[in-house]
Amino acid sequence: MVIEQFDAVDLIRTKRDKGVLGTDQINWLVDAYTRGYVADEQMAAMAMAILLNGMERQEIKDLTLAMIASGETMNFSGLSKKTTDKHSTGGVGDKITLPLAPLVASFGVAVPQLSGRGLGHTGGTLDKLESIPGWQANISPSRMTEILEEVGAVVCAAGAGLAPADGKLYALRDITGTVEAIPLIASSIMSKKIAEGTAALVLDVKFGSGAFLKDIELSRELARTMVALGEDAGVATSALITNMNVPLGLAIGNANEVRESVEVLAGGGPSDIIALTVALAREMLAHAGLPDADVEAALSDGRAMDTWNAMIRAQGGDPDAPLPVARETHVVTATRSGVLVEQQALPFGIAAWRLGAGRARAEDPVQHAAGVDLHAKPGDTVTAGQPLFTLSADEPARFARALEALDGAYRIGDVGEPILDGGPLIVERIGK
Amino acid sequence: MVIEQFDAVDLIRTKRDKGVLGTDQINWLVDAYTRGYVADEQMAAMAMAILLNGMERQEIKDLTLAMIASGETMNFSGLSKKTTDKHSTGGVGDKITLPLAPLVASFGVAVPQLSGRGLGHTGGTLDKLESIPGWQANISPSRMTEILEEVGAVVCAAGAGLAPADGKLYALRDITGTVEAIPLIASSIMSKKIAEGTAALVLDVKFGSGAFLKDIELSRELARTMVALGEDAGVATSALITNMNVPLGLAIGNANEVRESVEVLAGGGPSDIIALTVALAREMLAHAGLPDADVEAALSDGRAMDTWNAMIRAQGGDPDAPLPVARETHVVTATRSGVLVEQQALPFGIAAWRLGAGRARAEDPVQHAAGVDLHAKPGDTVTAGQPLFTLSADEPARFARALEALDGAYRIGDVGEPILDGGPLIVERIGK
Numbered sequence: 001m002v003i004e005q006f007d008a009v010d011l012i013r014t015k016r017d018k019g020v021l022g023t024d025q026i027n028w029l030v031d032a033y034t035r036g037y038v039a040d041e042q043m044a045a046m047a048m049a050i051l052l053n054g055m056e057r058q059e060i061k062d063l064t065l066a067m068i069a070s071g072e073t074m075n076f077s078g079l080s081k082k083t084t085d086k087h088s089t090g091g092v093g094d095k096i097t098l099p100l101a102p103l104v105a106s107f108g109v110a111v112p113q114l115s116g117r118g119l120g121h122t123g124g125t126l127d128k129l130e131s132i133p134g135w136q137a138n139i140s141p142s143r144m145t146e147i148l149e150e151v152g153a154v155v156c157a158a159g160a161g162l163a164p165a166d167g168k169l170y171a172l173r174d175i176t177g178t179v180e181a182i183p184l185i186a187s188s189i190m191s192k193k194i195a196e197g198t199a200a201l202v203l204d205v206k207f208g209s210g211a212f213l214k215d216i217e218l219s220r221e222l223a224r225t226m227v228a229l230g231e232d233a234g235v236a237t238s239a240l241i242t243n244m245n246v247p248l249g250l251a252i253g254n255a256n257e258v259r260e261s262v263e264v265l266a267g268g269g270p271s272d273i274i275a276l277t278v279a280l281a282r283e284m285l286a287h288a289g290l291p292d293a294d295v296e297a298a299l300s301d302g303r304a305m306d307t308w309n310a311m312i313r314a315q316g317g318d319p320d321a322p323l324p325v326a327r328e329t330h331v332v333t334a335t336r337s338g339v340l341v342e343q344q345a346l347p348f349g350i351a352a353w354r355l356g357a358g359r360a361r362a363e364d365p366v367q368h369a370a371g372v373d374l375h376a377k378p379g380d381t382v383t384a385g386q387p388l389f390t391l392s393a394d395e396p397a398r399f400a401r402a403l404e405a406l407d408g409a410y411r412i413g414d415v416g417e418p419i420l421d422g423g424p425l426i427v428e429r430i431g432k
Numbered sequence: 433m434v435i436e437q438f439d440a441v442d443l444i445r446t447k448r449d450k451g452v453l454g455t456d457q458i459n460w461l462v463d464a465y466t467r468g469y470v471a472d473e474q475m476a477a478m479a480m481a482i483l484l485n486g487m488e489r490q491e492i493k494d495l496t497l498a499m500i501a502s503g504e505t506m507n508f509s510g511l512s513k514k515t516t517d518k519h520s521t522g523g524v525g526d527k528i529t530l531p532l533a534p535l536v537a538s539f540g541v542a543v544p545q546l547s548g549r550g551l552g553h554t555g556g557t558l559d560k561l562e563s564i565p566g567w568q569a570n571i572s573p574s575r576m577t578e579i580l581e582e583v584g585a586v587v588c589a590a591g592a593g594l595a596p597a598d599g600k601l602y603a604l605r606d607i608t609g610t611v612e613a614i615p616l617i618a619s620s621i622m623s624k625k626i627a628e629g630t631a632a633l634v635l636d637v638k639f640g641s642g643a644f645l646k647d648i649e650l651s652r653e654l655a656r657t658m659v660a661l662g663e664d665a666g667v668a669t670s671a672l673i674t675n676m677n678v679p680l681g682l683a684i685g686n687a688n689e690v691r692e693s694v695e696v697l698a699g700g701g702p703s704d705i706i707a708l709t710v711a712l713a714r715e716m717l718a719h720a721g722l723p724d725a726d727v728e729a730a731l732s733d734g735r736a737m738d739t740w741n742a743m744i745r746a747q748g749g750d751p752d753a754p755l756p757v758a759r760e761t762h763v764v765t766a767t768r769s770g771v772l773v774e775q776q777a778l779p780f781g782i783a784a785w786r787l788g789a790g791r792a793r794a795e796d797p798v799q800h801a802a803g804v805d806l807h808a809k810p811g812d813t814v815t816a817g818q819p820l821f822t823l824s825a826d827e828p829a830r831f832a833r834a835l836e837a838l839d840g841a842y843r844i845g846d847v848g849e850p851i852l853d854g855g856p857l858i859v860e861r862i863g864k
Binding site for chain 1: 440471474
């Protein structure tokens with residue numbers, strides 16, 4: 001890098017004044033920021049200018065490629081299988097990766113799933129899997145390739161070597177109120193997915209109270225931006241826009257979400273989890289050249305479960321070992337009979353977080369058995385006195401603050417009242 | 433301060449989403465930033481959000497008062513004289529403080545002028561005065577009061593104790609492309625002026641190529657914002673909007689600007705310097721209860737010059753000592769006969785800076801004899817071969833880059849061509 005090729009203040013001013021940054025300028029900015037020559041306060045001002053003034057498609061592509069170039073890339077082109085991956089923008093009760101990865105892999109497709117840990121009210125796939133005794137998130141790239149060839153699915157931690165500029169920028173955005181910038185979200189997600197070397201990618205872009213982006217229009221914009229980025233980078237990409245106003249499934253936590261995922265892999269489980277898993281699996285399999293695969297059959301006949309067991313064992317886990325159980329539970333019952341008309345995702349996510357299922361800081365541990373189990377979903381008829389949900393925690397002191405989060409988060413109404421679930425689960429598909 | 437009273441990210445998000453910050457929030461933000469609890473990168477994101485989304489009058493007032501509260505304040509209420517001060521947003525050849533302060537003081541009004549040093553292409557009043565042998569910018573508050581009582585005018589460096597939050601924020605804005613935010617400019621200027629304890633204030637808000645704000649509408653907005661701030665803080669404030677498209681006077685530098693100021697105090701000097709000095713003096717004297725003072729008489733009969741001599745001596749300077757002269761000069765002559773139709777302020781300011789009259793970093797020294805002397809102003813008839821301007825520097829190597837800056841900065845046209853001086857010098861007055 002030629003340090004003095006550009007001046008950080010000039011580039012900030014360009015974006016501040018709604019100008020367009022050139023490829024050379026973006027390459028320089030990302031490189032200089034990664035090396036510490038552009039200061040955090042300069043990148044913070046730039047991030048706010050990007051959030052408020054936006055970026056053009058070419059700028060977002062340049063930013064994504066520059067972040068990829070800041071680190072290592074992976075390459076699965078030597079595999080005998082086609083690769084396809086999924087990314088979700090995160091939600092409450094979103095354990096879809098757990099049944100989805102083995103389901104898709106059971107058709108002979110490789111699913112190299114680099115996942116993250118939870119922060120705040122949204123859970124992390126690695127946290128959930130770590131409730132399985134013995135399971136390890138850290139896998140070397142060569143072992144990852146082996147597992148993909150033999151089992152087909154691997155869910156592991158992304159190494160720090162992948163798009164390190166993104167890691168640095170994400171931490172900065174987190175403390176400067178600039179997380180919600182569409183160009184920065186899109187380039188952050190896509191830089192890691194493209195660097196990971198997958199041939200195809202399916203995005204689950206959520207909207208609603210429990211999602212990162214509340215507004216469906218912003219979710220659409222993010223989905224379109226990421227699909228375009230994938231196309232520009234040669235990764236076949238499509239997206240489903242999905243509703244995150246209501247928790248996904250009945251389990252919110254870690255061990256309980258694994259339990260629910262295993263139910264789905266055994267041919268049962270809640271209908272919303274099955275529906276979303278099947279829809280995403282079809283998208284992924286279509287990218288891999290199998291548009292007519294009978295996805296439901298693989299769930300009902302045990303093929304997906306076999307791949308799950310192999311996948312968990314390949315990473316040191318024992319799929320038959322009992323999952324951790326919380327020391328304390330607290331059951332909330334219906335105060336009247338009627339219909340459950342409302343169950344807001346965000347407060348239930350916050351409650352699970354406060355019970356110990358999530359973390360406030362990246363270095364905090366999670367309590368694998370903590371969380372919320374729902375006993376009714378919006379639209380269900382309930383009877384006074386029946387359990388509505390159960391809170392689980394290792395420390396009873398946590399119940400009070402979790403219940404506080406749930407105040408006003410659900411409501412039992414009369415038969416015939418509209419159900420406030422924000423509409424259908426899968427709203428639309430974006431992509432070719 | 434209660435550290436956890438607010439969350440910096442929440443406040444950034446409020447401003448990012450075009451919300452209004454409350455008094456408590458702004459007080460907390462400024463205090464927490466001064467103490468280092470709010471990080472530079474957080475304040476940079478906030479500054480960019482303020483630049484792009486603006487602030488309401490109450491927010492700007494709160495910000496200004498919070499910056500004043502971050503440090504010491506001065507108090508001149510014990511003086512037997514009324515106090516009035518002037519602030520200029522800075523320009524090329526702007527030496528107006530030098531004749532103005534003694535002129536106003538010659539009417540028995542106290543002018544406590546806390547000034548700064550130059551940075552970039554705009555000069556600093558202290559740099560100019562420091563070309564006078566023996567003159568000292570650092571004066572204790574008690575000595576300042578003495579000089580105000582005895583002489584009436586003092587021009588000195590603002591102590592670091594005045595509005596330290598502003599000093600910290602200004603340095604941050606400088607490297608993050610957030611200098612041009614009207615609410616931040618207004619609160620930065622006014623926090624120091626209000627903390628200084630003046631009873632009245634006249635603002636010279638410049639627009640045009642050589643000014644900090646190029647656009648007259650932005651200058652008007654800044655002037656209105658500062659006049660409102662002064663009113664809200666009990667300081668009688670008015671502003672003149674003045675044209676900075678052409679250098680002020682004939683001298684751009686340090687020692688040469690002192691020389692030109694002394695000419696004005698001796699009853700001569702360029703007409704634009706006289707006009708602006710007289711207009712600002714009338715404003716200041718009107719605030720001090722002397723709206724009918726015969727300002728021109730004080731320039732022509734030597735009263736202003738007597739006060740100048742006393743003011744320079746009071747700070748250790750010798751007003752009769754020869755001023756420094758540059759080791760090298762380079763004269764540029766007219767290549768044709770005609771009328772000087774253009775003379776752009778910014779390139780001439782940059783040329784003087786490159787000759788050594790200005791500094792690129794706050795810690796650099798300036799060369800007092802370096803600068804530019806103009807021999808013709810826009811509208812003047814010139815003859816081929818006649819000197820147009822003289823560059824002065826201590827190091828001949830500096831001429832090339834100064835001349836580069838001046839390429840295309842002036843033009844000799846035909847008689848009858850429009851003069852591109854951007855219109856009248858004083859455009860309007862804002863205030864009660």
